[in-house]
Amino acid sequence: MEQRTRIVIGGWAAAVAVAVPVAFAQQERRYDDNLLDEVARSGAAAGVAASSAAQPADPMQQAQAAAPEPAGEALVMFDFEGNNLEEWAIPDWAKEKPDNAGKDLVASTDFASHGQGSAQLMAEFPGRAWSGAYLERMMYVTDWSQFRAIAADIYLPYNVPEGLGARIILTVGEDWTWTEMNRTIPLKPDQWTTVTANLKPGSLDWKFFPDDAFRRDVRKIGIRIEANGPPAYTGPVFVDNIRLLK
Numbered sequence: 001m002e003q004r005t006r007i008v009i010g011g012w013a014a015a016v017a018v019a020v021p022v023a024f025a026q027q028e029r030r031y032d033d034n035l036l037d038e039v040a041r042s043g044a045a046a047g048v049a050a051s052s053a054a055q056p057a058d059p060m061q062q063a064q065a066a067a068p069e070p071a072g073e074a075l076v077m078f079d080f081e082g083n084n085l086e087e088w089a090i091p092d093w094a095k096e097k098p099d100n101a102g103k104d105l106v107a108s109t110d111f112a113s114h115g116q117g118s119a120q121l122m123a124e125f126p127g128r129a130w131s132g133a134y135l136e137r138m139m140y141v142t143d144w145s146q147f148r149a150i151a152a153d154i155y156l157p158y159n160v161p162e163g164l165g166a167r168i169i170l171t172v173g174e175d176w177t178w179t180e181m182n183r184t185i186p187l188k189p190d191q192w193t194t195v196t197a198n199l200k201p202g203s204l205d206w207k208f209f210p211d212d213a214f215r216r217d218v219r220k221i222g223i224r225i226e227a228n229g230p231p232a233y234t235g236p237v238f239v240d241n242i243r244l245l246k
C-alpha cells in the first residue's frame with residue numbers, strides 16, 4: 001500500500017492520502033473525507049452499486065432533475081443535505097476582486113438534483129464586463145486516480161437570462177496549480193445542467209493536457225459561475241451533487 005503524508009499549508013492539519021482501490025458499499029455512499037481512509041483500513045472490496053443520479057423528493061423537483069449518469073457509478077462527494085454547506089465557501093480573496101459576482105452561500109432546500117438539499121449561491125452579475133462567482137472547498141483525501149471524471153449539477157431559476165456559464169476548477173499538486181476547465185459550460189434557465197470534466201491523462205477539458213499525477217493530488221475543488229458581459233442578474237444559483245464518476 002502506498003502511503004504518503006503531506007503538510008497542507010494555510011493551517012490545515014496534515015493529511016494522509018492513501019492510494020488504494022476504492023470500494024463502494026451495497027448502496028451508494030455519501031463521500032466524506034475519511035471514506036478512502038476507511039476503505040484502506042477495512043480492506044473492504046464491497047460490490048459496486050449503481051448510482052442513481054437524481055432522486056428528488058417531490059414531483060416538482062423531479063421535473064427539474066438532471067438526467068441520470070449514462071454509465072458507470074458515481075461517488076457523491078458533496079450533496080448539501082441536512083442544511084450543511086460541507087465547508088464550501090466564497091473565499092475572501094475572491095470577494096475582494098473587482099470582478100467578483102458571488103455575494104453569499106447558504107444551504108437550501110428550494111431546489112435539489114440529488115436528495116433534498118443544495119448549495120445556494122447568491123450572485124450579482126452586473127451585465128457589463130466579465131464577472132465570476134467562485135466557490136471552493138479544501139480537499140483532504142485527494143487521490144482520485146480511480147475516477148474518470150468529476151461532475152456537478154447547477155440550476156438556474158426560470159427568470160435568469162441566458163448567458164451564464166460554469167466551470168469546474170481544481171487546485172492540484174505540490175505547487176497548488178490552479179487548473180480550470182478550458183471552456184465555460186452554458187447554463188439554461190429553469191433546468192439543471194450537469195458540468196462534467198474528464199480527469200484522465202490527456203483530457204481535453206483543461207487548459208493543459210494532464211498526466212496521471214493530476215488526479216492523484218487534488219487539493220481544492222472550485223466552481224465558478226461566470227458571465228462574459230451580459231446578462232445582468234441578481235439572485236440565486238444552485239449547486240448540488242458534486243461527484244466523481246468511475
Ligand SMILES: [Ca+2]
Pocket residue numbers: 079080081112113114115116117118240241
Ligand atoms: Ca443534494
